[in-house]
Amino acid sequence: MSVRTLRIGLIPGDGIGKEVIPAGRRVLEALPAYLKLKFEFVDLKAGFEAFEQTGAALPEKTVDILKAECDGALFGAVSSPTQAVKGYSSPIVALRKKLDLYANVRPVKSVMTAVKPIDMVIVRENTEDLYVKEEKTYSGPDGKVAEAIKRISERASFRIATMAGDIAVRRQRLREDGASSIHKSPLVTVTHKSNVLSQTDGLFRAASKSALSAARFNGVTVEEQIVDSMVYKLFRQPEDYDVIVAPNLYGDILSDGAAALVGSLGLVPSANVGEGFAIGEPCHGSAPDIMGKGIANPIATLRSVALMLEFLEEPAAAAKIYAAVDANLEAGVLVTPDLGGTATTEQVVEDILNKL
Ligand code: ATP
Ligand code: MG
Numbered sequence: 001m002s003v004r005t006l007r008i009g010l011i012p013g014d015g016i017g018k019e020v021i022p023a024g025r026r027v028l029e030a031l032p033a034y035l036k037l038k039f040e041f042v043d044l045k046a047g048f049e050a051f052e053q054t055g056a057a058l059p060e061k062t063v064d065i066l067k068a069e070c071d072g073a074l075f076g077a078v079s080s081p082t083q084a085v086k087g088y089s090s091p092i093v094a095l096r097k098k099l100d101l102y103a104n105v106r107p108v109k110s111v112m113t114a115v116k117p118i119d120m121v122i123v124r125e126n127t128e129d130l131y132v133k134e135e136k137t138y139s140g141p142d143g144k145v146a147e148a149i150k151r152i153s154e155r156a157s158f159r160i161a162t163m164a165g166d167i168a169v170r171r172q173r174l175r176e177d178g179a180s181s182i183h184k185s186p187l188v189t190v191t192h193k194s195n196v197l198s199q200t201d202g203l204f205r206a207a208s209k210s211a212l213s214a215a216r217f218n219g220v221t222v223e224e225q226i227v228d229s230m231v232y233k234l235f236r237q238p239e240d241y242d243v244i245v246a247p248n249l250y251g252d253i254l255s256d257g258a259a260a261l262v263g264s265l266g267l268v269p270s271a272n273v274g275e276g277f278a279i280g281e282p283c284h285g286s287a288p289d290i291m292g293k294g295i296a297n298p299i300a301t302l303r304s305v306a307l308m309l310e311f312l313e314e315p316a317a318a319a320k321i322y323a324a325v326d327a328n329l330e331a332g333v334l335v336t337p338d339l340g341g342t343a344t345t346e347q348v349v350e351d352i353l354n355k356l
Pocket of ligand 1: 015016077078079080265266267284285286287288289290295296297298300336338
């Protein structure tokens with residue numbers, strides 16, 4: 001088999017993004033040779049610092065290079081100014097739009113020895129729902145009224161549910177290849193509120209069910225959950241869930257809630273995924289309070305690297321990284337202060353590289 005070369009855009013952004021993205025690069029460079037992967041890296045700008053330097057939070061060059069040259073990317077974090085700054089808007093939101101990264105995928109996993117082990121993935125639709133941002137305010141007989149459009153399409157619902165099904169199948173394959181997990185068989189939970197919103201969420205539900213009835217998902221159990229009861233069950237029995245698929249807003253809320261269940265933002269990865277392109281992105285922000293101290297937890301980023309590799313069809317490389325991270329966490333010795341340890345970013349990265 002010949003060696004596959006992957007070209008990866010590196011967008012550290014601001015704050016601890018600059019401390020954790022280099023760790024992501026190192027882990028890719030340290031993957032064993034038998035995986036037959038080679039990586040090339042392109043350093044790209046985005047974020048608040050880029051905005052101050054160039055006048056653009058997402059320079060056109062960054063988008064052009066990602067589109068024309070890269071197979072995938074790693075995005076660190078960007079600071080969001082506390083007061084609105086004229087001309088500044090979030091570059092990751094813009095990137096999702098420009099590259100049609102229609103899915104936000106967030107795995108949430110605890111150490112397997114936890115009292116309540118958790119191993120789930122939340123698959124959030126990333127392009128529509130209330131996030132079409134079509135709002136207006138007007139005056140009615142009783143004063144000011146504000147409205148927002150909640151738009152759900154059959155196409156976007158179908159494709160996000162298809163992705164959830166594919167993820168469930170792939171996770172099952174990884175388990176069969178020896179990945180640690182609490183689940184024995186694949187499950188997709190479709191989340192909505194169609195008892196109240198019969199048209200919008202009703203369409204999401206119908207399109208999701210139709211997508212998940214495809215023959216290749218025969219081995220996947222499909223269930224549904226009204227979103228409020230989903231929250232209740234997610235907090236009481238998180239161990240029951242494998243893959244959860246949701247429209248944009250519910251997915252946003254569920255994924256932050258689920259992240260809280262595993263203790264530190266520094267552990268939770270995500271990926272923004274479109275057709276043939278994936279950007280790995282830790283769920284945390286730029287963490288200005290710990291920036292420059294060398295103690296940021298690199299695990300969210302390293303897991304985001306693995307997640308990106310999964311979507312670039314390199315499951316064996318992804319599994320290697322997940323296993324090394326799990327081994328570090330299970331040993332519990334070299335961990336950063338957010339997890340109660342005293343290790344530095346560098347020490348954690350070294351330990352994980354050794355475990356690779
Ligand atoms: P931003 O505006 O960029 O989101 P923030 O102030 O909201 O910045 P977050 O990055 O969202 O900060 O982090 C919230 C809290 O979690 C902070 O106290 C931060 O130090 C902590 N935290 C976030 N990421 C990590 C990490 N990788 N390692 C350790 N602690 C982290
Ligand atoms: Mg934040």
